[in-house]
Amino acid sequence: MLEQKLDKISQENQNQVVHINISDVYPNGDQPRIYFDEDKIIALCESIKKHGVLQPIVVRPDDEGRYMIIAGERRYRASIMANKKSIPAIIKDMPIKEVLEIALVENLQRENLNIIEEAKAYKNLIDKHKSTQEELAELVGRSRPYITNTMRLLNLSDEVKKYIELEKISPGHGKALLRVSNKEKQIGLAHKIIKENLSVRKTEEIIKGMLEEKKIKNKSKEKDIFIKDIEERLMNTLGTKVNISTGNKKGKIEIEYYTDDDLNDIIDRLLEE
Known part of the structure; x- marks a missing residue:
């Protein structure tokens, strides 16, 4: 499993930790995690000011002498906030696909990803790196239908996806809204869910009524x-x-x-x- 591989990297390389200029480090552009809790970054920053970075980040060298983060972007961000000039790191040269897989598993384990970020990570691995849904299901310990249904949320309107990311509506609400093909109606229903604090079941009942009415009109x-x-x-x-x-x-x-x-x-x- 990839999580075991990441632990093994850290254990095997404890004596190979190096300090690299933080200006030579950069985040992975395909990092699954998009949103970072600012309060947690600030708290980590204060800890780093007092105790330093206790766990090294893991990075991958590029062709220009710089390093892309494989694991540890929160520590990297907090170190910048703490005005650190260097950061302890383990340098590991590995294929980019494996980098993305490790980033996905690490974030899922720590419950750092919202469902939309998770869906985008699956889609990225499938579209850019030819992973299959079966491979991803085995990778993250989920069923193939779970991967399929999670990725379907990307078909929602951008505004509805944003509401899910901000936890204004739940993934369950999002799955119910997928039955509504009209994007404007999706958004209108999302507003109604938020305003009236509708449950997923009540939302499903409203949508069922809308679809039956549409069927009669047709x-x-x-x-x-x-x-x-x-x-x-x-x-x-x-x-x-x-x-x-x-x-x-x-x-x-x-x-x-x-x-x-x-x-x-x-x-x-x-x-x-």
Whole structure:
């Protein structure tokens, strides 16, 4: 497992810790974690001022003599805040795909990722590094359907995804909103969830009602098209305007005529065998 590999790296390299200029270190641009708790960074900064960086970060050398962070971005950020010029590090040369996998597992273990960041990390590994959903499921100890359903949240509107990231609505709300294809309606429902503090179940009931109403409207629309076709065929046959109106239990057909001759002509056409 990757978490065991990361522990092993730290254990095997305790005597290989080096201090590198913090200006030569930079975060991984594909780091799964996007949001960092500022209060926790400040607290870590105060600790580093008093005790230094107790656990070295793990970095990967690049072709320009600089180092990309594999693990330990919080320590890196707090060290910058503490005005440290150097930082203890373990240098490990490994494939970029493995770097991303380790970053993903480390953040998941520490519960540092929100569900949207997690989904983006899965998508990045699949799109850029040809991982499969089965491989990711084994990597993080989840089922393949879990990976699939988590990634589906990326299909939500950007505003709804932001609400999930900020924990204004839950991932469960997000999964319910996936049934609503219209992005504006998704956002409107998200506002309603926040304003009325709706549960996931209540949200699902509202969406179910919306979809059933839409289904009825679509069915009515299809019927209208059918009625218009019949009206047109009758007008061609009778040579005059025909209007068909429908109700819940009954309907009527209106045939226009302007003279007695028109009426007789319509009757003749209707009675033709």
